[in-house]
Amino acid sequence: MFDDPDARVGADAAHLETCSECKANFQVIADDARAVATLLAVPDPRVDVDGAFARVMREPKAQPALGLRFPILRPARRPALALVAALATAAVVVVAFAAGGFFFQPTKVQAVPITLSDLQALSQLADYGTFNWTKEPQFQISPTAPEGDLQPPVVSKLPAGVSTTVTYGQMSQAVATFKFSAEKAAAAAAAQGKSLPKMPANMDGATLTITVGPAVGEVYGNLEQPSGASGNDINLPQLIVAKSISPxxxxxxxxxxxxxxxxxxxxxxxxxxxxxxxxIGDPTKTLFIPVPVEYGTSKAVNVQGVDGVALGDNTGVGSAVVWIKGGHVWVVAGSIKQSDALDIANNLK
Amino acid sequence: MGLNLGARRLTAVRTDEEAFEALFTAEYARVVRIANRVLADPHEAEDVAQEVFVDFHRLHSATAQYGPAWLHRAAAHASLNRLRGSRRRQKRELAQALDEGDKMLDPQKQAELEEDRRRLRQALGRMAPKPAAVLVLRASGLSYAEVAQALGVGIGQIGTLLRRAEATLRKEVTRGTSE
Structure with a gap:
């Protein structure tokens, strides 16, 4: 309030002038603010931006995307669909490379802690064959709940502080194939100067067919840009809930x-x-969620009577809960406390 | 077809690298400022900024619209995490104590202010992550809208969060003084 430009205008300002109690409160607030500002004050450091940039660029860049990309979405659509896309991407990647099988249909989730070096190693697999969309996912966003058989999850009660502004997102069912090729694998390894384990003869030419979605989700938070803001100032969503038909x-x-x-x-x-x-016991029944150990934490939780996974990022602000029930993969994620995410998950309908 | 795809991928990579350089140039000094506000140590603040940008570059596209907000939040939390590391804190406090010994100007007042600042940073390390981050980001010159975006909360809550955080911190510092 002390330094809030919008807090002391109009009737509020007039009231503050005449109310001795509010004046005294304001004085306490102002004293706190000034004291903290003085104590936090430090001289601005001089920085060498070019030198620092060169140092950062010398660090190797990891490639956790495993070489698979969804069709490019227009930037304005990305925030609202971020989770649906992330969920589907994770499903494709994890299902295709961590599990595999004659017929994979998961009924439970499990976190798999992995390192960045694992991610880089796994990313090689994308070059060992050919990835094709048989049916590309289509994305839609709308301010109202979509119609159709797959209805978005219903949040019973929002935690304090989460915006009630909702945007709905939908992703259509998508089908992709990945065909292993011993020739491509050998060429990719040779290009990187690596020696590879020999690909089993029956793996050469084997095709994985991956089906994900459809998925629906809700994004809570005002995603509109504040007036006068630049393109970089779009708000981050506070909470995302989504469900998808199991991949x-x-x-x-x-x-x-x-x-x-x-x-x-x-x-x-x-x-x-x-x-x-x-x-791994029966990999055809478990959806593995890769959790990079350098960036996040995970723990097993019980959600709505089934096994789920609670994830947290290392900044201590973001958290997510993922579980499978009734043939659907469910996700609750956002910049909320893990206990709030679990509470929402347990009461989601 | 293959050539087209290759050329397109190369263009995308170049665009992303250019976008990262632009983001770095625009935000580096501010990220260092945020970390320095917490750590009061320009060298350590630059270490934090370096880590934050390396992490961002590893895992995110530089064209992502959330880039600046992500960097601000990560800078605040990474530096607060460092502050909480007990071994580092002891080392820093020792270094600060030695620094204070070197200061010859108005030694009584200077020592008192430095002591208060040291207590403030100890208290910051004890606070919950969100209120501590609100204070640090606002003190680093971010607008209410920028703080709200960095922490993923509504802009209308910033005033209240800030006021509570300031009161908590002042109380914590006072508690530290009376201990």
């Missing part, structure tokens, strides 16, 4: 075990990930 994968020629065995032999895969993959 499926079918595979020709190759078994789950063969894909797992091949993945653990790739150069760069950590011992921890090898152990985790080795400990």
């Amino acid at each position: 499926t994968v079918t595979a020709t020629q190759v078994s789950v075990t063969e894909i797992e065995d091949y993945i653990v032999q790739l150069p760069g895969i950590s011992d921890e990930l090898k152990k985790t993959i080795g400990a």
